[in-house]
Amino acid sequence: MTDDRRVSGIGDPSSFATVAWEGDARSGRVVLIDQTKLPGEFVTIACGEVETVWEAIRALRVRGAPAIGVAAAYGALLGAREGLIQGDLSASRTGVLKASARLRTSRPTAVNLFWALDRIDRIAQSIPDDVSVQAFFQSLLDEARSIEAEDRAMCRAIGRHGAALVSQGQGILTHCNAGGLATADYGTALAVLFTAHEQGKGIHVYADETRPLLQGARLTAWELRNRGVPVTLICDSMAAVVMKEHKINLVIVGADRIASNGDTANKIGTYGVAVLAHAHGIPFYVAAPSSTFDLSIPDGGAIPIEERDPKEITEGFGKKTAPEGVHAYNPAFDVTPARLIAAIVTERGIVQPVNEQNIRSMLKST
16 A cells, blocks of 8 residues: 555646545545645645545645545545455455544534544445455445535525525625635535626625634635635624625525534534524525435534644644743534524525424425
């Protein structure tokens, strides 16, 4: 097995693969964009080890709930490599399940991670013992590719449904990044904006910078600008005044996990934006695929919230911005209650009003 490697280069920023599998069973890699380098550099990482994929997810080199799910699905396949080389099906099966267990510890909040790995585990456990190792691996690879392809289709469908909520010439606020960099293709919240723009609706997007890691500034503004969507970057603390100045007509964000009652976990700061939108009479929408719903939990209080290194606040991007030894609290997500959400846009349609009955009905639809 060759070592992991880095490949640097400038790709086409309007057409890129956030996560992909390249190569054959024995030497294939999980190739992903290192989003910590954007917007200054366009760098891809080729991951040949499970631990490299784990680190990429944990360090936010790949982020966004759907993209994490795709990366984890491909990453679990790397666990089968040793058994594949030895021609040992049992070792390959054990390796995949062990890799899946490891990848589940990378980040706790985004449910797509667990949803994708559950699918890989089911395939790994269901294949009979008399199947060849090569056929076993191919079945796993087919499933991972299906997860990626389904996400691409879901993104496009979310864009079509959500664009119906957008009127001509509207100003739209979004928070964090829910675009192609967060998914396998077109995004969730940004899919709505891309589609509305392509329909000639003349929208103007305001992007919160999204402290402390600036996903809005580094990633969302980059994606919107590269696709020709008019965008204005604002500090998180400016959202209220921009709403008061009547520059915002609606808010749309992505999601990392949605409880059965519609409470929605998303990047830290989303809840505050929802409260502000409610105070100013502005509709607040969430865009997410059906895989982001977690019907096993009743409400947002049961969603696990990841807490990250305080240095992301006190020493963001390597620059000390707080006194030595000061305590910092750094939850990566917050939960917006369903009562503040005007609608949830999914690939199957729009959930409105947002409640458990409508959510369950949507998820049962084909």
